[in-house]
Amino acid sequence: MVNNCCSGSSLRKSRGWKRYRACAGVLSFGVLFVFQNAAVARPANGPHMTGQRLIHDMKADPRTGHNAVQRERAMGYLDGVMDAGAGTIWCPGRKDIPHELNYEVTDDIALLGPEKLKGNAAQLVLAALAAHYPCKPSRGKQ
Structure with a gap:
């Protein structure tokens, strides 16, 4: 049997899986933060700075x-x-x-x-x- 490093079971058992989940969570939060700020930044066609x-x-x-x-x-x-x-x-x-x-x-x-x-x-x-x-x-x- 060939050990596939990308299979779900071997990832879950390794430390890499914990790091992967932590990084994915941080990246998800960062993406949401950026999009949330971009959505409320200013109204369309309004001045950048009033x-x-x-x-x-x-x-x-x-x-x-x-x-x-x-x-x-x-x-x-x-x-x-x-x-x-x-x-x-x-x-x-x-x-x-x-x-x-x-x-x-x-x-x-x-x-x-x-x-x-x-x-x-x-x-x-x-x-x-x-x-x-x-x-x-x-x-x-x-």
């Missing part, structure tokens, strides 16, 4: 729960939006940009009405930056 969410993530106490991670994500989002609009929508010129600019922009956005805060945070961030650092109109060649 003004409300940006303010919440920036002002949350970083010492509790996952707030530190959320704040870092929000700061990265702000940095990306700033980079995307620098030189076209907002122009710091030769001025030094304060390291607190992320907080200043968030404070400006927080003053907006609740309906505006439901909108795309990137547009709100760029409008606040343009108010602080407006671009000078370029002189056209004649």
Whole structure:
């Protein structure tokens, strides 16, 4: 009789079977977790980050729960939006940009009405930056 390592009875008797069941359980949980988060992430055609969410993530106490991670994500989002609009929508010129600019922009956005805060945070961030650092109109060649 040939010992088949893949047969059910030999797998059940070995330690490999216990490892297989443990790995399958962990992988199943991981797949369910990912799909569950993807299903509730955001509504279709809605903004990735709203003004409300940006303010919440920036002002949350970083010492509790996952707030530190959320704040870092929000700061990265702000940095990306700033980079995307620098030189076209907002122009710091030769001025030094304060390291607190992320907080200043968030404070400006927080003053907006609740309906505006439901909108795309990137547009709100760029409008606040343009108010602080407006671009000078370029002189056209004649």
